[in-house]
Amino acid sequence: MASDTTLLWLRRDLRLHDSPALVAAADANRLLPVYVFDPRRYGTAAFGGSASFEYPKTGGRRTAFRTEAVADLRARLRTRGSDLVVRVGNPERVVADLADRIDADVVHVHTRPTPEERATERRVETELDAPLDRHWGHTLYHPDDLPDDVADIDDTYTPFRKSVESSASIREPLPIPSIPDRPGGVDAGELPDPAALGIEADPIDDRAALAFEGGESAGLDRLDEYLWETDSLREYKETRNGLLGRDYSSKFSPWLNEGCLSPRRVHAAVDEYENCRVANDSTYWLRFELRWRDFFQFQFAKHGTTPFAPGGIRRREIDWRNDEDALDRWKRGETGIPFVDATMRELNATGYMSNRGRQNAASFLANDLRIDWRRGAAYFEMRLIDYDPASNYGNWAYVAGVGNDSRNRSFDVLGQAKRYDPEAAYVRQWLPELADLPAAHAHEPWRATAEELAAHGVELGVDYPRPMVDPEALG
Ligand SMILES: Cc1cc2nc3c(=O)[nH]c(=O)nc-3n(C[C@H](O)[C@H](O)[C@H](O)COP(=O)(O)OP(=O)(O)OC[C@H]3O[C@@H](n4cnc5c(N)ncnc54)[C@H](O)[C@@H]3O)c2cc1C
Structure with a gap:
């Protein structure tokens, strides 16, 4: 049965296409999409133990890219009659307060396998009166479709790759659902300036391989450019070890990692490219690299905090x-x-x-x-x-x-x-x-x-x- 009111807590899933959490949250009469800039992510972090050290977590370029991605998502939601509520604060406070305010039946989120992200989810869950419904949306393969349980995945890449290539399928990307109205009475809020997060803007350097612009719109444009406009995918295997220029590799990574681009969408586009243009070692190799990305995600799901120890x-x-x-x-x-x-x-x-x-x-x-x-x-x-x-x-x-x-x-x-x-x-x-x-x-x-x-x-x-x-x- 459809919920009456849901809250979608967005994190590194800043897109409308192929978003399992959005599809679930949109099955409601009213939906509040929320993004929270957590100041702790822009401060210092520390590694403990005998070799302890502190370091700043997030620099100016990722902050700018992320802010652009949030702005783009807001614009895309606005054209669909909704909006993105933006706040600066601790997600456990902000999400719980907003969920209370709109009397949410359920809060939807994409989970992540890494300890810091998991800890934030747990803190939010503890503060919520409503249930937190976790979805998985950032890899090619869904964990339920893997040939092995995550705990049993081999620690080396080749057996993992061979097993998924022979025995797992990749789900079709989900279409964008129609977005329910927003519950009233919640101010959309302003996007913070990076300075308000304590982050100095970095100057633009025109030698950059690509002027990366955050957001789903720019991510989809780059997908289009790399495959269809420049036809660069055709030679990816030969060029991918390059060092200079825009197209020696896809440059999809910033959009994949902020969730502006779904890997399944990339995979589906490669399928289409193979049907329309060419299927060769290069088209295989782009998928091969996306499987590396999946491999590390599942490794971190398997090993918890151990990968961060000095001896790994x-x-x-x-x-x-x-x-x-x-x-x-x-x-x-x-x-x-x-x-x-x-x-x-x-x-x-x-x-x-x-x-x-x-x-x-x-x-x-x-x-x-x-x-x-x-x-x-x-x-x-x-x-x-x-x-x-x-x-x-x-x-x-x-x-x-x-x-x-x-x-x-x-x-x-x-x-x-x-x-x-x-x-x-x-x-x-x-x-x-x-x-x-x-x-x-x-x-x-x-x-x-x-x-x-x-x-x-x-x-x-x-x-x-x-x-x-x-x-x-x-x-
Ligand atoms: C020391 C080190 C640190 C790295 N840190 C990151 C990181 O923080 N984030 C990140 O996305 N990648 C990281 N990589 C992997 C890789 O260097 C980048 O994904 C790649 O350079 C991004 O450029 P691209 O999108 O043009 O890659 P392409 O060659 O076009 O590959 C397509 C996609 O496949 C994935 N991919 C490719 N190689 C790898 C790999 N070795 N591991 C995981 N995924 C891969 C990426 O999502 C990439 O966007 C790191 C590699 C090394 C050696």
């Missing part, structure tokens, strides 16, 4: 170094290893970094500097526009050798630089001080003589740092 799910005993100065140099992109520095400067300037860049930046910190990988992951958490706890901490742990693979995942950063940036175009873009050097010297300036460097206006240790580690010992 493998519980490895590694004596991680604590070196604030080295960590700061890595963060600033001043390690003296140009390829690593270019990746970090791109991250700092834009909030995005390619997968190849992330692997090398992470490996350098964890495997070459031997600094606690969680310090690096926490820095990514703050900076990334596409941050997701499972994808970020899962990939970091993997590269650091404490995650979902027992093999050594250390990257030879100098070999990678030459392989993936043979002309040093990427390094030159992000390290203008080395822009005039020939490719070989741009990657390894320490191999050039002082005269060779001077001919291109570079003095090592003055214009660009000397390497902070012995380059011969890398990899």
